[in-house]
Amino acid sequence: MRPPASRLERVEAWGMSSASAAYVYRPTSIEGILEALKEAEECSIHAAFKGGGNSYGDAFQCAEGVVIDLSRMTRILSWDPATGVLECEPGVTIRAAWQHTLPDGWWPPVVSGTSFTTLGGALSANIHGKSSFHAGPIGEHVLEFDLLTVTRELLRCSPTENSDVFFAAIGGFGLLGAIVRIAIQMHKVHSGLLEVEAFRTRNWQSTFQVFENYEKMADYLVGWVDCFAGGRSAGRSLIHSARYLKPGEDAHPEESLRVSAQALPDTVMGWVARSRMHKLMRPFVRPLGMRLVNAMKYAMSRREHGTRVRQPLAKFNFLLDSAPNWKLAYQPGSLIQHQSFIPKNEAMTVFEKIISLSQGRGLVPFLGVLKRHRPDRFLLSHAVDGYSLALDYRKTRSNAEDLAALIRVLDDVVLESGGRFYLAKDSTLTPGSASRIWPQETVEKFVELKRRLDPSGLLQTEQSKRVFGDFARLSWDERPQVESP
Ligand SMILES: Cc1cc2nc3c(=O)[nH]c(=O)nc-3n(C[C@H](O)[C@H](O)[C@H](O)COP(=O)(O)OP(=O)(O)OC[C@H]3O[C@@H](n4cnc5c(N)ncnc54)[C@H](O)[C@@H]3O)c2cc1C
Missing domain, CATH: 3.30.465.10 (Uridine Diphospho-n-acetylenolpyruvylglucosamine Reductase; domain 3)
Structure with a gap:
């Protein structure tokens, strides 16, 4: 027995690197979710939830199963x-x-x-x-x-x-x-504006120095890293630090707090419609083009260095939304992200190695984003007291194998340093990786809760099967174990 064929849809990873057919339900109430779960149970197929579909990989995919899309529960x-x-x-x-x-x-x-x-x-x-x-x-x-x-x-x-x-x-x-x-x-907040300061750095050392100097006073810190730079310039970056305004610093908060004051511009650079930006970007989203774009961005950052400006909260935080569909510039091909979280003492060495390995294999990430993190109390936490580096790679038919081989090497480098990964960005972790990312007792605790709340293992995604193993069939001991490198 199968759900109605009319429900069959293609469900694609945000980064476009994988897709699968699933029976999609879009409930607007709890009753609707229960109906979709019942359908999956009666058909003996798995089910998974989906929100806005913004996870880069297969975190919401459930091939030939039921995908319960909750994006219409918007009250x-x-x-x-x-x-x-x-x-x-x-x-x-x-x-x-x-x-x-x-x-x-x-x-x-x-x-x-x-x-x-x-x-x-x-x-x-x-x-x-x-x-x-x-x-x-x-x-x-x-x-x-x-x-x-x-x-x-x-x-x-x-x-x-x-x-x-x-x-x-x-x-x-x-x-x-x-x-x-x-x-x-x-x-x-006391204003719809942030005070944003920019710093241009020459190499990894000065990049980490800026983060260390500003983490005590900033509310936000983010670094764009030029991944094409090597040698003494490796790790050169443009870092933005931002802070909320204190009461009284914005003379007209009632204006900056208006939704209209936060609107992203309709055009990029004053003349390209935002919706068409990906078309303009496409010729550049190639190794040579991106080398040029990164070099130009770094050169132009000279003007920004040391400046202090006020920026709307939405503009600072959602820069990527100002060019909707920008990911389409990666076509033909797709976008995969490798975001690793590394303890602070190891971070510089590990990131240096990751970039230099990528450069050595001719697979340079087109975009690198550096952030600072601290640990938290959540069971399957991806955070460490350290840094994360998110790297965007273009995957094509011709580089797919080489890229997969590179990512396997990078994963080993990350895990050997006590690093972690973030499943929202993952599309490449190898089977059984859970036991390498988190301590065994943590994974066991999660599996125990899973058995209590979902005894039949109904809820499974393509990613969970890959990273944890099949919850429905396997006991912990039978889960795929990966040999330590
Ligand atoms: C351009 C871009 C930038 C991003 N930047 C960041 C960033 O700065 N920081 C960051 O942390 N992440 C970032 N992400 C990742 C994104 O925030 C996460 O993937 C987030 O989970 C997406 O939410 P979603 O609503 O699209 O959920 P989906 O991607 O649809 O689902 C995510 C997971 O949540 C589950 N799920 C969804 N809704 C529910 C529910 N109601 N109940 C139970 N399970 C549910 C799904 O099964 C899936 O496993 C970015 C993504 C994009 C595309």
Whole structure:
């Protein structure tokens, strides 16, 4: 037995590197989710949840299974401008959330580089922002959520109620149930503007020095790294540090807090329509073109160095949204990201090695983004007291094998240094990687919770099968074990 063929759709990874056919349901209520789960059970196929579909790899894919897309559960259930507590359904996007609360002086406590992420997807991945080094991941700002489990329980979870589930379902990638209601503490702001400072650095050493100098005073820190630079210039970067304005610093907060004051420009560079930007970018998204783009960006950063400007919160945080569909510039081909999280003492050596290995194999990442992080209490945490480097690689038919081989080598370098990966960006981890990323007792704890809340292992994604093994069939001992390098 199969669900109706009319529900069959192609579900593609955001980075376009994989796609699979699945029976897609788009419920607008808990009853609708229950119906979709029942359909999967009756057909003896797996099910997975999907938010806005912004995970780079297969975190929401369920080949030939049921994909339950929660992006239509978009109701804001309550908003209290006095306390800044927002209560909503999981399909509310970060964009819809800030548009609702900013005029009252509240901004999401943590945001991703795109505002199209849903809050359900944000919690399930436990997203981090450029503020990760002091604000932590989004989970730390969640007051409570309701989790609908395969066992048909509606569990209220908070740091004190069902806390084991709270700390595992946040960052649990939808494998323990559907997050159907969220209460989150927004962050008080006194202006819709940030004060942004730019620093141009010459090499890895000065890049890390700027991060160290500014992590105590900045609210946001992010570095763009020129991955084409080598030798003494390796690690040269343009770093932006930003801080919220204090009360009184913005003479007209009522203006900057308006949603219209946050609008991203309709054109890029004043003349290219945002929606057509990817077409203009396409000829450059090739090794030679990107070498040129990176070199030009670095050269032009000379003018920005040392400047201090005020920028709308949305413009600073969601720069990537200003060119929607920019990923299409990677076609023909797709985009995969390798984001590794490395303890601070090892970070410089490891990132230097990663870039030089990539350069040595002629597979230079087109974009490199450096962030600072701190550890958190979530079970499957991707954060460490250290740094992450997110690298965008173009995957094509002709380089696919070489790229896969490179990524395997990079993964070993990361894991040997006590590093971690972030499943929202992953599309390449090899089978059984979970036991190399997290301590065995952590994975066992997660598997135990999974058995309690989803005894039949109904909820599985292509990624979970790859990284953890098949929850339905395998006991821990039978899980694919990867030999240590
Ligand atoms: C351009 C771009 C920039 C990005 N920048 C950042 C960044 O700066 N920091 C960062 O941390 N991430 C970043 N991301 C990744 C993104 O924030 C995460 O992948 C996030 O999970 C996407 O949310 P989504 O709503 O699209 O969820 P999806 O990608 O659809 O799903 C993500 C996971 O959550 C599960 N899920 C979704 N909704 C629910 C629910 N209601 N209940 C249970 N499980 C659910 C899915 O099964 C899946 O495993 C970026 C992505 C893009 C495309």
